[in-house]
Amino acid sequence: MKLAKGNATKGASELKNALRLYLHRKANKRALINMAWVVVRTVLLLGLVFMILYPLIVKFSASIKGENDMGDPSVMFIPKTPSFQYYKVVYNSVDYLSTLFYSVGFTLFNSIIQIMSCILVAYGLARFRFKGNKLVFGMVLITLVIPPQTLLLPLFLRFKHFNPMQFFKFTGELWGIDLTNTIIPFLMLSLTALAFKNGLYIFMLMQYYRNTPVALEEAAYIDGCGVFKTFIRIMLPGALPIIVSVYLFSFVWQWTDSYYVAMLAPNLPILSNKLFGLDFSVLGADSSIFTAMLNTPKFFLLTFPLFLLYIFAQRFFTESIERSGTVG
Numbered sequence: 001m002k003l004a005k006g007n008a009t010k011g012a013s014e015l016k017n018a019l020r021l022y023l024h025r026k027a028n029k030r031a032l033i034n035m036a037w038v039v040v041r042t043v044l045l046l047g048l049v050f051m052i053l054y055p056l057i058v059k060f061s062a063s064i065k066g067e068n069d070m071g072d073p074s075v076m077f078i079p080k081t082p083s084f085q086y087y088k089v090v091y092n093s094v095d096y097l098s099t100l101f102y103s104v105g106f107t108l109f110n111s112i113i114q115i116m117s118c119i120l121v122a123y124g125l126a127r128f129r130f131k132g133n134k135l136v137f138g139m140v141l142i143t144l145v146i147p148p149q150t151l152l153l154p155l156f157l158r159f160k161h162f163n164p165m166q167f168f169k170f171t172g173e174l175w176g177i178d179l180t181n182t183i184i185p186f187l188m189l190s191l192t193a194l195a196f197k198n199g200l201y202i203f204m205l206m207q208y209y210r211n212t213p214v215a216l217e218e219a220a221y222i223d224g225c226g227v228f229k230t231f232i233r234i235m236l237p238g239a240l241p242i243i244v245s246v247y248l249f250s251f252v253w254q255w256t257d258s259y260y261v262a263m264l265a266p267n268l269p270i271l272s273n274k275l276f277g278l279d280f281s282v283l284g285a286d287s288s289i290f291t292a293m294l295n296t297p298k299f300f301l302l303t304f305p306l307f308l309l310y311i312f313a314q315r316f317f318t319e320s321i322e323r324s325g326t327v328g
Contacts, residue, residue, distance in 0.1 A: 057077060058077070059296050059299065059300070060296075060300065061076075061077045061078070061079065062296055063086055063087070063296040063297050063300065064079055064082045064083060064084060064086075065079045065081075065082070065083070066079060066080075066081035066082065066083040066085075068080070068081050086294050086296070086297045087297045087300075087301070089294060089297075090275070090294060090297045090298055090301055091297075091301065094271070094274040094275060094301075095274075096271075096301065098269075099269055099270065099271055099274055100271060100305065102269055102270060103255070103270040103271045103272070104305070106183065106186075106268075106270055107251055107254045107255050107270075108251070110186050110187070110190050110195070110254055111247060111250040111251045111254055112247075113187065113190035113191055114190045114193070114195050114198060114201065114250050114254075115201070115243060115246060115247050115250060117190060117191055117192065117193040117198075118193050118198055118201040118202050118205060118246070119205055119236070119239070119243065120193075121140075121193045121202050122201075122202045122203075122204075122205030122206040122208075122209060123205070123209050123231060123235065125137050125140070125202070125206055126205075126206045126209035126210045127209060127217070137206075140199050140202050140203060141199070141203070142199075143194075143198070143199030144199045144200055144203065148196070148259060148260070149259075152259070152260065152263055155185075155189075155260075155263075155264070156180070156263055156264060159178075159179045159180055159184075159185045159264060160178055160179075160180050161175055161176040161177075161178070162176045162177045162178070162179045163175060163176030163177070180264055180265060181265050181266065181267045181268065182265060182268075183265070183268070185264045185265070186260075186264070186265070196253060196254065196257055196260055197249070197250070197253050200249075201246045201249070201250060204242060204245070204246055205239070205242060205243075205246060208239055208242045209235065209239070212235065212238065212239075216234055216235070216238070217230050217234065217235070220233070220234050248309075248313060251309070252306060252309075255271075255272070255302075255305070255306060256272065256302065256303075256306075257272060258272045258273070258276045261273055262276065271301070271302055272302065275298040275301065275302050276298070
């Protein structure tokens with residue numbers, strides 16, 4: 001009896017040790033798999049980062065090369081005689097600081113008006129049913145498909161000869177007030193939610209409001225709130241995450257726009273106009289190589305404020321993207 005009991009105890013102890021050894025090996029195997037995945041993920045991320053940053057590194061390296069480095073094949077990324085003379089030429093040519101402040105004010109003002117008008121249109125299409133609702137929504141989607149080059153010439157003619165009595169006149173002689181080279185065309189397009197990329201902003205905001213529970217509005221109506229008060233106090237604060245995302249998109253696209261601005265207001269003193277329209281032949285830069293070297297500082301001087309914006313708004317932008325998909 002004692003022998004059988006001892007054998008049973010010994011067998012249980014061996015089974016326990018074998019189970020412990022098995023779990024230990026399994027834990028080690030899992031740790032190795034996790035470590036391998038971390039290495040693979042790190043390599044992939046570093047590769048993607050390098051692919052994104054490589055053109056910027058090459059551009060910046062080329063923009064600070066001195067005259068001796070330009071013809072030296074041994075100079076790859078780090079110039080032997082770095083120089084910021086090209087930046088100084090572009091900086092002084094466009095009066096960078098005053099132009100920068102004007103550009104910030106112009107972009108901020110237009111972006112705010114765009115967001116306000118797009119929010120109202122998106123909320124109306126998402127929450128109210130009326131005749132032509134689907135037609136208007138379809139027209140919004142069409143603006144995402146039609147190339148801007150197709151719409152730019154009619155826009156230019158309407159603002160070049162602005163006359164409300166001729167909005168629906170497509171033939172014959174056009175006459176009216178010339179609004180080009182002013183900010184009025186951009187304000188009118190922003191107020192009517194027809195500005196650059198506004199179809200995308202309306203679509204993003206519509207998807208948010210469509211996924212918002214109707215019970216929130218019904219509870220507000222029961223408490224005595226009207227439609228406008230419900231929108232201001234309930235729906236608008238709840239949509240702040242997606243509004244931040246859309247506003248950042250609007251600011252960046254408006255800042256880098258050189259197509260609408262160059263056509264409707266080529267004399268407007270903003271960075272995109274002055275930098276892209278800068279003629280270096282006036283500065284005595286007839287050489288194509290020298291002109292190409294001066295084109296790179298234009299890119300960095302235009303995008304540098306956007307880098308600063310991203311550094312300060314990165315946390316808010318990331319939170320808005322994460323929360324915009326969570327409604328209710």
